[in-house]
Amino acid sequence: MYTAQLTHAARLSEQTRHMEFAVEGEERFEFTPGQFLSLVASKEGREITRAYSIASAPSRKPQFDLCLNRVDDGFFSNLLCDMREGDKVSFHGPYGTFILRSPLQDSIFVCTGTGVAPIRGFVQWLFDGQGRGQGHEFWLIYGTRYESAIYYREYFEKVAAAYPNFHYLPTLSRPGADWKGLRGYVQDNVRALVEGLPAERRKSLDAYICGLNAMVKANRALFAELGFEKKRIMYERYD
DSSP, X not given: OEEXXXXXXXXXXXXXXXXXXXXXXXXXXXXXXXXXXXXXXXETTEEEEEEEEOOSOOXXXXXXXXXXXXXXXXXXXXXXXXXXXXXXXXXXXXXXXOSOOSSOOOEEEEEEGGGHXXXXXXXXXXXXXXXXXXXXXXXXXXXXXXXXXXXXXXXXXXXXXXXXXXXXXXXXXXXXXXXXXXXXXXHHHHHXXXXXXXXXXXXXXXXXXXXXXXXXXHHHHHHHXXXXXXXXXXXXXXX
C-alpha cells in the first residue's frame, strides 16, 4: 500500500479533473504506460476501492497523473474531485495489461472522454525525446461531443507538430458551425482511416481502444470486420 499526495489539480471541463500526485517515501514509482491503480478509502467503516487508469508515463520522480469525471452519486469520484493540493490518498498497484505490445508496430489509438487517460501515457512514453516512437506511425482518434471537451488538446497538438509520425485526429459528434476538424463518431473515422491505408500497412497495424463499453464494443467489431486479428485489438472498458 502506498500513499500519494496531490501536488496539482486542474479542471479540464465542468465535470472532469486532471490530477497530479507524488508517491510518498519512494525514490521511484515504476509502472508501464496504460496500467491502472486501485485507490482505497474508508466509507462508514468499510474499505472502498476504485480503479483509475494512470494518465501519464513513468518519470524519474515517484509520481503519476489521473484524469477522472465527477459522478453525481459516486463516492470515490467526489472524494478525489474535492481533494485540495496537499491532501493524500492511499492506493496499491500498478495493475493491468492494457499496455503497448512488443515489438512495437504502427498503431491506432481510439478513445472517448476520460478514456484518453492511458493513451496520454502511451504518447508521453513514445514521444519523450528518446526515440521510442521512431520508425512507426501512430494515429490518435479522440471522440467527444463538443470542442470544449477535448481533453489534453494542447499537449497532443504540440506532439503532432513536433513529430510527423504522430497524427492527432479529434472528432466531434456535436460540432459547432466553425469546427474545421473531423465530425461524427469515432468508429466512422476509424473506418475511413484504416480503409485509406495501403493493404500491406494494414496487416501490421495494432489497435488500442479505451472508453465506455458501447464505444469499445462497436470499435472491436469494426476492427474485426476490417480484418484485424483478435490479438491485435487491445482494449480497456470503463463501465
